[in-house]
Amino acid sequence: MNTRHFTALLVFLLLALFGLQGCGEDEPVVYVDMTKRQEVRVPEALPAITYAYLPQYSHTVSYRRHNPLIEYIAAETGLSLRQVFPDTFEEHRRMVERGDIDISFSNPFTYVSIAKTGARAFARIVEPSGSTNFRGQIIARTDNLLIQNLQDCRGKRWIAVDPLSAGGYLFALGHFLDHGIHPEDFAEIAFAPGPGGKQEKAVLAVYAGKYDIASIREGTLDVVKDKIDPERLRIVATTRDYPGWVYAARKGLPQEVVKAIADALFKLSMQKPEHAAILAGAGMSRIIPATDRDYEPIRELVAKTRFNEAAYDGRQDNAEGAQ
Template identity: 70%
Template sequence: MILNRLRAALILLTLIPFMLFACGQDEESVRVDMSKREDIRVPEPEPAITYAYLPQYSHTVSYQRHNPLIEYLARETGLPIRQVFPDTFEEHRRMVEQGDIDISFSNPMTYIRLAESGARAFARIIEPSGNPTFRGQIIARKDNRAIHHLRDCKGKRWIAVDPLSAGGYLFALGLFLKHGITVDDFAEIAFAPGPGGKQEKAVLAVYAGKYDFASIREGTLDIVKDKISLDKIRIVARTRPYPGWVYAARKGLKPQIVDKISKAMFKLTMSKPGQASILSAAGMRGIIPATDHDYDAIRELAAKLGMYGEYDTGRRDDL
């Protein structure tokens, strides 16, 4: 009896594939008309005032530093404001020129290029130091016995932030020129790779021993203190102070919008805890009015570096 049941089960298992195939043969095939298609559109963001922070740090850091400020400005002005994230200094400049960035927060060297396209300064920041100016720093590892003074950088490998970085390159280049050191006196000048995060990358490259020294903006070491041991870094030199980071409105942005945003910015104060946290997160102690002429000193430096000819005085003693 058991043997007969096993034989029946084996026969049934053998027949199942044929039964399934037969069922499939009875089904009608489905024809697909590829000429009838529907385009799926990615939803576009709602219209808003676009705000961009020059990408000296990673996009994550840029968002963390400025999102509280953007939310405050949106509440105070009633305007929809959205942060956008260009990958490079040059892309930031191009987006302002094309009208894709309404409010630019940039270093002063980038600003004077933006001004050529009609962008205009309306505000600048008070640095964490309490001054409306900032400096560049030249750093090396403390255990690098070959670099103790500015003159020791000759013949060494230099990593800078970006060719358009003020504190991260151009201020330092001006300092070297003042001391008779030119770009030909270095074994190599490299710039931090990739989109965003360039200040951090310059520091980390020196920390890892890939380059002998780096030029960064004042305040960067505080940003990377959780990633490296600062006691292993030496500040070799500091540049002279220059006018600080600047807010500029693109050409054609309505004056009423700029007025609303600037008034909200100027109201921020460190004396109110809620506002102090907004300012501190953004790496500033306040925002004050600015005009285009505040940045003439930057234009003079650019001329001395051979970037612009109209301010070239021929002098090198005031770098």
């Protein structure tokens, strides 16, 4: 037997000896009565108003932009609020319909969809520029010399944010139609894959050269500027403006709750440093009252682009069933 084997055997025998000493005959025996049991209940989450930001960006960005705002509303109203994170635009829409989202912050296209389920607008934002409206943009790589203007987009590969995205799809589609360019004129129309972060994904897909053009909401390039070299992308076209992002309350949410939240939002002012940080972080300069009538231009755009919501729902259901 060599030295290494002898040493291993010696260690084993010593451990066994100590183990036997720990199991002596005078060691007390603990009796466990298995007939006496006590159920341990997992504490249920306290009731809270659920708040969701349509997932145009990643969940991390959504949290960072809106958590200070949620904390402000809670402190101002005494209500308990909890931010929830739908993975897709469609999931957001369906959660509002089911009552799983109480307060929805969404683009106007998603709003006119959830309004069909009884949700109602009560506030809208003023953009950092001071406008109550916003626009979409069509971008391409700077070094793509084949795309110099909107007409050059014919026959190219287009990636949009989501079929339910306003600035990231519907505004651009309406803009193309106004200039005589139809969906069948593109080599491909694709939508950013996966949950959340779809605005970034559309930008990065063009940046990497996978697609020729992308449609995004105005302001997205500023949000992703830490991930790209802005000089390598350029804006090919900008759409007309439409009513801005909107706060809506789900059907059945008590009116006193809606009023308390609305009053808190309307108090926010860029003139107060603590409020300015909250507003700027969320990409807003002010929050003002809104009504459902403010979004008639979106309904007109839906009619013009002939967006078939029922057909879209069917595609979504088929995709979910295949997963």
